[in-house]
Amino acid sequence: MELNPPLSLAALDIDLFLRLAVAAGLGLLLGLDRELRGHAAGLRTHGLICFASSAMTVSALALFYQLDGARVDPLRVFEAAAAFLGIIGAGLVVFAKGSVKNVTTAVHLWLTAVIGIACGAALWPVVTIAGAGALILLVILNLVEDRAFPDTEANTE
Structure with missing residues (x-):
């Protein structure tokens, strides 16, 4: 069996650490709001998904460059993440008492x-904008909804 050459532990560097650590930190931060509100997927779930997606991407890119692009398509990471999260998301969404929950x-x-x-x-501009946008959409808009629409079903999610 032919395998790719192993990477030595010397490949551990600040760039790799930064990619994975920022993902874990942002995932935990994004999950904090859901955790504090008592939703099904909270701190650990968000942290693990963000970290795992980052590790999956780093692995796909490393293999792509290590194998000179032969039989490796790093964009398949998106397909795998979408398929997995489709299953998780479908399990979270619940239709009860005439309304949809956990969307x-x-x-x-x-x-x-x-x-x-x-x-x-390492698409740091995308990380920055998406991370800030997620926090604004989830936390700040939730505060606005709570004040503007205090008794609506939208605020129970």
Whole structure:
């Protein structure tokens, strides 16, 4: 069996650490709001999804360059993440008493995976804008909704 040549532990560097650590940190931060509100997918789930997406992307890119692009398509990371999160998201979304619950959480997990993929690819402008945008959309807009629409079903998600 022919395998790719192994990377030595000397390949551990600040760039690799930064890609994975930023993903883990942002995932935890994005999950904090969901955790504090008692939703199904919280701190650990968001942290793990973002970290795993980053590690998956780093691995795909490393193999692509290590094998000179032969039989390796790093864009398949998106397909794998989308398929996995489709399953997780479908399990989260619940239709009960005439309303749909957990859609925001499911979509937020998908966004967390995208941010993890961007971290793994070291697309720092995308990470910055997507991370800030996610925090604004999830936390700040939730505060606005709570004040503007205090008794609506949208605020129970």
